[in-house]
Amino acid sequence: MRGVSRGDRQLWVRVLRFVAAVVGIAAIAYVPVTASDGFGFANYFSYFTILSNVGAAIVLLGGALLTPIGLWWQWFRGAVTTAMLITAIVYALLLSHIDVNLSGEWTNTVLHRLIPLVLLIDWAVFRPRVLPALSWLTWLAFPLVYGVYTLTRGPIVDWYPYPFIDPRSQGYLSMTLGVVVVFIGMTALSAGVYWLGTRGARSRPHAEPTAS
Numbered sequence: 001m002r003g004v005s006r007g008d009r010q011l012w013v014r015v016l017r018f019v020a021a022v023v024g025i026a027a028i029a030y031v032p033v034t035a036s037d038g039f040g041f042a043n044y045f046s047y048f049t050i051l052s053n054v055g056a057a058i059v060l061l062g063g064a065l066l067t068p069i070g071l072w073w074q075w076f077r078g079a080v081t082t083a084m085l086i087t088a089i090v091y092a093l094l095l096s097h098i099d100v101n102l103s104g105e106w107t108n109t110v111l112h113r114l115i116p117l118v119l120l121i122d123w124a125v126f127r128p129r130v131l132p133a134l135s136w137l138t139w140l141a142f143p144l145v146y147g148v149y150t151l152t153r154g155p156i157v158d159w160y161p162y163p164f165i166d167p168r169s170q171g172y173l174s175m176t177l178g179v180v181v182v183f184i185g186m187t188a189l190s191a192g193v194y195w196l197g198t199r200g201a202r203s204r205p206h207a208e209p210t211a212s
Contacts, residue, residue, distance in 0.1 A: 012027055014064045020118045021060035024053055027110035046153065047161045049091070049111050050144055054082035056115050063122070074128035074197075077137040081123045082193045086137075086143060088116035094164055094182075126195045136194035143186055147179065 028050060032039050044050060059080045062068050073095040092111040132138075150165055160166035164182065 005099045014179075017060045017122070018064035019024070020115065021064060023055050023110055024057050024060070024115045027107045027115075028053055028057070030107055041159045043157075043159060043161070046150065048143070049087050050085075051146070052080065052087045052142075053111050053115055055080040056119055057085050059119065063129060071130070071132070074131060075135055075138070078125060078128070078135055078193055078197055079142060082136075082139045082186075083142055084116040084119045085189055085193065088112055089185070089189065090162075090182065095162065098163065109174075123193065124196055127199070130196055131194065134188040139190045139193070140183075144185070146181075160191065 028061075032041065032044060050071065051112065059077055091108075096112075101208070150160060151167075154186070155158045160168070163169070164178050170178075
């Protein structure tokens with residue numbers, strides 16, 4: 001019996017990426033679509049979870065429908081994979097026991113568990129051939145900018161997306177210490193994503209599926 005051809009494998013990878021992207025987009029859209037009038041879109045898109053999942057949808061659709069190549073694309077994949085793993089781990093450790101305003105358990109599961117897992121597998125299997133040595137540091141720009149945005153916007157609108165970055169109940173000192181600890185964890189995670197994506201790259205790295 002003949003094995004699965006390379007072209008068939010490429011097709012299945014594209015199909016699976018596309019399906020995952022559609023599921024993720026559906027989960028992102030579900031909350032505003034089913035919400036009542038006056039839904040706060042600005043607040044909704046101020047969640048790190050939502051922003052990182054938008055990035056994940058771009059990565060998955062790009063890999064499914066196009067054949068993106070080049071260092072910039074691999075860098076973007078790494079940045080989004082890092083952000084999605086931050087989403088999953090922070091949710092599991094700090095947020096799973098509270099209401100994060102995502103209607104239905106299925107949306108929580110998709111956005112905080114399923115899509116991060118898909119991005120991790122995709123990154124581990126289709127590793128970049130090469131990345132700049134300091135990529136893992138630049139990937140931290142997104143959570144850093146997000147933190148500045150949240151702490152700047154929070155006092156203006158009197159709303160913060162997550163308790164650990166909300167100084168109103170715990171004070172700025174306690175919040176700062178907590179955020180520093182979280183950021184140290186993010187740094188280690190980013191370095192881990194870089195290592196996973198480049199390990200063995202000089203021997204036989206997996207390549208992105210190309211059009212047949």
